[in-house]
Amino acid sequence: MAEPIQNRSIRVIFSALFLVLLLAALDQTIVSTALPTIVGEFGGLTHLSWVVTSYLLSSTVVTPLYGKFGDLYGRKIVLQVAILVFLVGSALCGLAQSMTQLIIFRGLQGIGGGGLIVITLAMTGDLVSPRERGKYQGLFGAAFGLATIVGPLLGGFFVDNLSWRWIFYINIPTGLLALAVIAATLPSQPGRRQHTVDYLGASLLTIALTTVILVTSLGGTSFPWNSPFIFAMGAAAIISTFAFVAVEARAREPILSLSLFHNSTFVLTSAIGLIVGLALFGSVTYLPIYLQVVKGESPTASGLQLMPMMLGMLVTSVVSGRMITRWGRYKLFPVVGTALMTIGLLLMSRISIDMNVWQTSADALVLGFGMGMVMQVLVLAVQNAVSFEQLGVATSGTTLFRSIGGALGVAAFGAIFAHGLEAQLSAVLPPGTAFPVAATQESVQALPPEIRIIYATAIVAALRPVFLIASAVAALSFLLTLGLREIPLRGMGAAEGLGESFAMPRDATSIEELERIVTTLLAHEHRWRLYADLAQRAELDLPAPELWMLARLSERTPRTAQSLSDDLQVPLASLTGPLNSLCQRHIAQRDAAGNLQLTPGGNLMRDRMLLARRKGLEDLMARWEPEKHPEVLALINRMADSLMRDLPAPRHFH
Secondary structure (H helix, E strand, O other): OOOOOOHHHHHHHHHHHHHHHHHHHHOOOOOHHHHHHHHHHHOOHHHOHHHHHHHHHHHHHHHHHHHHHHHHHOHHHHHHHHHHHHHHHHHHHHHOOOHHHHHHHHHHHHHHHHHHHHHHHHHHHHHOOHHHHHHHHHHHHHHHHHHHHHHHHHHHHHHHHOOOOHHHHOHHHHHHHHHHHHHHHOOOOOOOOOOOOOHHHHHHHHHHHHHHHHHHHHEOOOEOOOOHHHHHHHHHHHHHHHHHHHHHHHOOOOOOOHHHHHOHHHHHHHHHHHHHHHHHHHHHHHHHHHHHHHOOOOHHHHHHHHHHHHHHHHHHHHHHHHHHHHHOOOOHHHHHHHHHHHHHHHHHOOOOOOOOHHHHHHHHHHHHHHHHOOHHHHHHHHHHHOOHHHHHHHHHHHHHHHHHHHHHHHHHHHHHHHHHHHHHHHHHOOOOOOOOOOOOHHHHHOOOHHHHHHHHHHHHHHHHHHHHHHHHHHHHHHHHHHOOOOOOOOOOOOOOOHHHHHOOOOOOOHHHHHHHHHHHHHHOOOHHHHHHHHHHHHOOOOOHHHHHHHHHHOOOOOEOHHHHHHHHOOOHHHHHHHHHHHHHOOOEEEOOOOOEEEOHHHHHHHHHHHHHHHHHHHHHOHHHOHHHOHHHHHHHHHHHHHHHHOOOOOHHHO
């Protein structure tokens, strides 16, 4: 880990990183309420899913590569490149003149967006000590929570008051500010490890996912199922999938390690995660169509009516995380969560022209409650079920499947909706009847009353199968959760929050992932409990202020009490009592000039404190058998030293 930077610089840097993370998180949700308006300008209602899918697809595939690029070339330059690509993509999206252009530019934006989250999270470990890292991880989690709540609402506000293009333009000044701060304040850090980058695997995964999405979204609508194009795409999907499996089996550092599929917990959590991603992005994408086109709600109002679902996710994510931390058991939550998801999607399938919009919001709230109880638990379960060697790839693999689920889900739902809408309209409208190629409130209101009712009824009829099929898939995930093995958490009781639920796939080594888990656990450590545990483990009969001063004196050459006060930024009056007590116990001593230093006995006590801190870390990491892994023992030693240097001042000094 890099040496910590000055506190003021840290605050400035993390303000910029927070902005970067907020941009990336908002871009996953802000587009949803603007989709009907975008389609209203460009047409192509049957292909609106691609506006979401192209971003999810490109960001999913490139994210595992960004972690390796950061290690090879340094995180600063890689983050700057990712921000620039994201901003260029955002500007081009705002300038797009057709649906095709917008879809292509969203893919470019996703290539940049895929690196924003993974590099920002990785930088936390480079810049701050383990003790402080938990605090910043909490702030980043808040960025995701904020984005899920305000994203749809903000998107609707821009559409109503400015233009849908501003959901992309707003990224530019914010991103440029973050880029300038990072360029000016963040030190350049050399790459830490060499990697073999799995370019071939990433390319084959991209081809496989893209061709599957093309088949599902274009088959039966733009092209007949028996057309040469669909056959070609289907063949390409099959060939690239088998080729991907073959390449991953031989790759030195595969994007997806095939050995993970021997672990039943990984298989189940990946399948459940894929379904959760499908349900989340599918519902967020298609609910605004119903609310705006059928119910006549404004984009802002439709964003407001999506908020219950997001709030439901936020509440149950936080509550379930805390309950898991307290109980040490997790299986109940995905079981109940997937059941609620199934019920919520079934309730949403009842949509009709006459249904009250607040009933739809209440149904979405049930869905949100369910998703919040599932998302963060999946990563926790797989981390608890794999060996240390597989910790990094298992975590990345689980979150990768969730992102793939989002991309495939939006495309599949889009195909179901498009096919259903075309079938409904063809069945009830005479040949040659003009109906809008776009679905907006204005275009529908401009139709003759009898055609307007037919059109709105067709949209409702096309959306019902979307939610019905989604509920069937959610029911399958409920059955899968029943098969999860609940392995006792054994020292890793802190569940992740909503921020981790939405995070893109990480590409971390097992040692980096283990350090992140332990940092999360340490963030839950109360000061009074920390000092009581430290005194007990070290067998030292010293109160917290004396323990803290003992650690501080051991780091410094002989100093006067006043210079210690200035250095530690603690009032001299607060230091006098603990220093006098240490001197009276012959743990510290003063020379004739008033300089303080530890006695030989004091140094031994300090060593006992360090050993106690190390033993505490060994207990936290016991699940992964540190004694069998030299790199884990090295991590324990490094973190113990860092945690002693960063021991929080007792409340006595505040």
